Amino acid sequence: MKSIFKSVALISVFSVLTRLLGFLLRIYLSRTIGAEALGLYQVALSVFMVLLTVVSSGLTLIISRMTASYRVSQDKKATASLITSGLFLSLAVSVILCVIILLFKNLFAHLFTDENCINILIILLPSLIFSAVYSVFRGAMWGNDNYFALCVTELFEMVIKIAFSVLLLNASMSVLESATTVAWSFTLSCIFSAMLVVILYFFYGGKMGKPTKIYKTILSRSAPITGVRIAGSLVQPLIALILPARLMVAGYTASQAMSIYGIALGMTFPLLFLPTTLTGSLSTALVPDISMAMAQNDSSHIQKRVTASINFTLFISFLVVPIFMAIGDKIGIFLYGEALSGTLLQFSSWIMIPMGVTNITSAILNSVGFEVKSFINYIIGGIFTFISVMWLTEFMGVLSLPFGMGVSTTITMILNIIMLKRKLGIKIRILKDLTLFSLLSLPTLAITSFVSNLFSNFIPLIFNLIISGGLGVTIYITLCLTFNLVNIHSYIVKFKEKVKIKGLKRAKK
DSSP, rough: OHHHHHHHHHHHHHHHHHHHHHHHHHHHHHHHHHHHHHHHHHHHHHHHHHEEEEHHHHHHHHHHHHHHHOOOTTTHHHHHHHHHHHHHHHHHHHHHHHHHHHHHHHHHHHSSSTTHHHHHHHHHHHHHHHHHHHHHHHHHHTTTTOHHHHHHHHHHHHHHHHHHHHHHTTSSSOHHHHHHHHHHHHHHHHHHHHHHHHHHHHTOOOOOOOOOOOHHHHHHHHHHHHHHHHHHHHHHHHHHHHHHHHHHHOOOOHHHHHHHHHHHHHIIHHHTTTTHHHHHHHHHHHHHHHHHHHTTTOOOHHHHHHHHHHHHHHHHHHHHHHHHHHHHHHHHHHHHHHHHHHHHHHHGGGGHHHHHOOOOHHHHHHHOOOOOHHHHHHHHHHHHHHOOOOOOOHHHHHGHHHHHHHHHHHHHHHHHOOOOOOOOOOOHHHHHHHHHHHHHHHHHHHHHHHHHHHHHHTOOOHHHHHHHHHHHHHHHHHHHHHHHHOOHHHHHHHHHHHHHHHHHHHHHH
């Protein structure tokens, strides 16, 4: 049991370390290449991610499921054939997409506010082909429960990306040179990670076989999932195309518009996903439990788990929101040397509350077979983001984006909760928890802001952030425990139960 617990803990460390390195890379890029170059890269990358979704999203999931089913029946020949057929299919799709982009280069160039973005997108295209290879072998190892190898590969990719960024970038580069260099770093990291995942696949005993018509099954099963995820992934590139154009209508130059976009999407918004990172592992542990209770028609158990997961998500979200509201301006200056990033962080921090609840309620809906309905809720809410960016940017500037996103996620959150109550027949009293957490966050916000302003002229900025932020977190947790708003112990027990069950399954094997 101890060795299994250490393995799970080690995988968690890999995940946190990978995210931390990615965050440090963003800080390095923002300080080295500047907001405008980062904006150019982010716009091109947002379009590339749609192409990547076409190639890998549904395919990886289906290959993992089919690999797992073949593993149960110990049909190694079918598994080998599955991997080879999936590889041919993914490579064919990726090559076709690359050819389309290259053939219609001029047409795609006119979609961007800055036509230099098309050159960056072309640099990213080779990584699409290597990502196709990566996704197939990743799905195979996922289906074999080889999470350790996957974590190692993701960490390796991030390390390579950082290494090439540091080696290739320098402050004397122009805006376009900096953006294209970052794109090359991304492409090279994808190439090396694809090579590593192939090596690990064969190292752990994986094989390839003769391709068969199973590719038709792969395609038919993955197409619906891919279609839903493509529709969802279109939001970011559409924003990337619309927002700079609307900022220019509002009076900004093309360079200023791209810089503001880079600050918002490349610097500020990644910080807003911090609570989601912390609650992700919890939702992963709870969702299978809810699925089993659903099959057993155990409404009381479902009620307990859904309520607990939403409560914990609110606890984590409100842990960060008052801190960002109080000292977000200083955080932006400390991390990126950019005052606008801090201002955006203060204004946008409230989004983390509906965003966190939306993510976990969507995961619960997906686990009980309501993927399409959950996606419809997402689309309904997402409409307001486009309305805000299209019509409010002229009056609010870049603040129209976080405002629109906040309202959108709130709408989706409400729709998800209503659907959970109706479909699962349970009661979700989120309003009470929202009110209580909001009241407890007020003294946290006030004290954090007061202490930070008190010390701002006496101690270095880094110590100011540590002292004021640490004090705010301590006060908030103390208040939550005092008023019994969250039971942390129950989640620790739940995690240990999951580890124990996993250990018993492996022992039986």
